[in-house]
Amino acid sequence: MQQTSEQLAARLIAHRYLPRSDEVIRRVLFDLDFRVSLENNLKACGLRLLDNPYASHVAVGLHQDAERAVMDDGQQWLSNNIGLPKDTLALTVVLWALIILPKRERQLGREAALESQGELFGTLVKAEPSEELSRGIPENVLLEDFGKLLGGKGRISNFALPQLSRLGLIERRNKIIYEGPLLDLVFDYAEMAPRIIQGALGDLIREQSQSAGAGQATS
Structure with missing residues (x-):
């Protein structure tokens, strides 16, 4: 039986979130x-649909x-409305x-490349969200860079990261932190990205990207 919008x-x-691959979500x-x-x-309950075409899930928010x-x-x-203390937020x-x-x-780079191919062959090609484009962060690197700023390494490892994992914001596998179903949806990209890119975190991201590139070039 086909599911109704109420259901x-x-x-x-x-569930708080569902994968975009879900049959009803695709509808x-x-x-x-x-x-x-x-x-x-959802609005009748004070909620709205959180949907980003580049995210692998959809969710609900206020x-x-x-x-x-x-x-x-x-x-x-x-x-926030999920009880996160300021350092964990x-x-x-x-x-x-x-x-x-x-x-x-x-994702944007791949989509641009696919669109160029589409123009070349006269077909429209659209990039889909892909988990392979999401890369994790080693826990030891995170602790080394931010441990002192965010309550200490012990607090991050024993309290903050487990809490974020339970909430579906991250996944921890083999000492690597990956995005969870909600991480790509909890912030408004259009609002947050410029603030971060133009701020101190933007400098850190660029430094890490350059270091990663240098490591790959010499390996």
């Missing part, structure tokens, strides 16, 4: 009427109309900058 809204709220991406119905159902009711505790505006921004920004650069 899909319930699934998204219950959302191509059926405008179904998407509008889903967005209306609708702008509901932000004050959730984020304003009467004394201050909360920095800062770590999330760092991981987003180190993992998602370089991935997006690779």
Whole structure:
């Protein structure tokens, strides 16, 4: 039986995110009427659909109309609605900058190349999200670069990273940190990317990219 937009809204709220490869999610991406119905159902709950064409999942987040009711505790505006302390939230921004920004650069570069091929052969070629373009960060490198700034190596390893893993923001495999289903969706790329690229984190990303390139050239 075909799933209704109400049922899909319930699934998204219950699971928090679903892969773009999901059959019903694929319908959302191509059926405008179904998407509008889903967005209306989510909005009735104070939520909105988080969808980025370069991300491998879709998720739900707070609708702008509901932000004050959730984020304003009467004394201050909360920095997040999932209970992350400030140092762990800062770590999330760092991981987003180190993992998602370089991935997006690779995705855009590949899409440009495919579009050039499409023009050459007279066909339209569109890049799909690809996990192979997302690369991990060694935990020891993260701890060495940011341990002192974000509460200490022990706190990051024993508390912050496990918390981010449980929330679906990262995955930890063999001492390497990879993006989780939500990392590419928790920040607005158009708003965050310029701030990071033009700030101090942008310098660090460029330094790491240059070091990685030099390492590959000499290996």
